[in-house]
Amino acid sequence: MIVEFAVFIGFMIPVYFIYTKYSKNKEICDYFPIFIQEVYNNTSTGMSLVDAVKKSKNINYGCLTPMIKNMCLQIEWGVPFNHAIKHFGKKVNNSFIDRMVILMDKVSQFSQDIGKNMGEIYDYIALTKRLERERKTELFPQLISLYFVFFVFLGIILIIFNFFIPYFDIVEVIQYKEVFIHLVFIESIFLGLTLGKMIEDSFVAGLKHMTILYTITFIFVMFLF
Structure with a gap:
C-alpha cells in the first residue's frame, strides 16, 4: 500500500500539469x-x-x-x-x-x-x-459500461480473496494479496488511459479517468483488503 500511495502522489504532480495543459488546449x-x-x-x-x-x-x-x-x-x-x-x-x-x-x-x-x-x-x-460531439455521445454508454466492468472486476477480486484465498497458508495469502493489489492498480491505470483514447482520442484525456479509477482502487484496497 505504501508503494501504491507513493506512486499515486508521485504521479499526481506531473499528471496535474499535463492535464491542465490539455484542458487549456x-x-x-x-x-x-x-x-x-x-x-x-x-x-x-x-x-x-x-x-x-x-x-x-x-x-x-x-x-x-x-x-x-x-x-x-x-x-x-x-x-x-x-x-x-x-x-x-x-x-x-x-x-x-x-x-x-x-x-x-x-x-x-x-x-x-x-x-x-x-x-x-x-x-x-x-x-x-x-x-466530435456525436462521437462522444455515441461512445458514452460504452464509457459507463467499462466503469461498470471495472467495479465488477473489483467485486470478483474481493470475492476471490475473501472466499478462496483464506484456505491457503499465511505466506501464500500475503503473496496473493500483493498480486491482487498490484493487479487492480495496474488495471485502473491502463483502463483509464484506454478510456481517454477511446472517448476523446487522446491518452492525455485518459489521465482524468486514470486518476478517478486509481483513487477508487486505493480506497477499495485500503478499506476492504
Whole structure:
C-alpha cells in the first residue's frame, strides 16, 4: 500500500500539469469556432477580413482571448495580416486550428468573396465539432459500461480473496494479496488511459479517468483488503 500511495502522489504532480495543459488546449479548440463565427458575421456585412478580425477581439474567448488580442495588436502596429495570423497559429500550437489559419491566410490573399469563404470555413469547423460531439455521445454508454466492468472486476477480486484465498497458508495469502493489489492498480491505470483514447482520442484525456479509477482502487484496497 505504501508503494501504491507513493506512486499515486508521485504521479499526481506531473499528471496535474499535463492535464491542465490539455484542458487549456481543449478550451482553445472549443472557443475557436466562436471566434471564426464572429469573423464570418463581420465579413458577411462587407468588412475586410482584417477589420473583421480586429472587431472580433472585444469578445471573450477564454484562454484564446489573449492570443487573439495579441494578433490584433500586431496588425494595428503594421504587421502584415498573413504574418500576424501565422504567428497566431504557431502560438496556439494546434494542428486543426493551424489548418484553419492557413485557409484564412489564403482567403485574405486570393478570395473575391471573403464573406462566403469565411462562411465555408465556419461551416466546416462547425461540422467537425458536431461530429466530435456525436462521437462522444455515441461512445458514452460504452464509457459507463467499462466503469461498470471495472467495479465488477473489483467485486470478483474481493470475492476471490475473501472466499478462496483464506484456505491457503499465511505466506501464500500475503503473496496473493500483493498480486491482487498490484493487479487492480495496474488495471485502473491502463483502463483509464484506454478510456481517454477511446472517448476523446487522446491518452492525455485518459489521465482524468486514470486518476478517478486509481483513487477508487486505493480506497477499495485500503478499506476492504
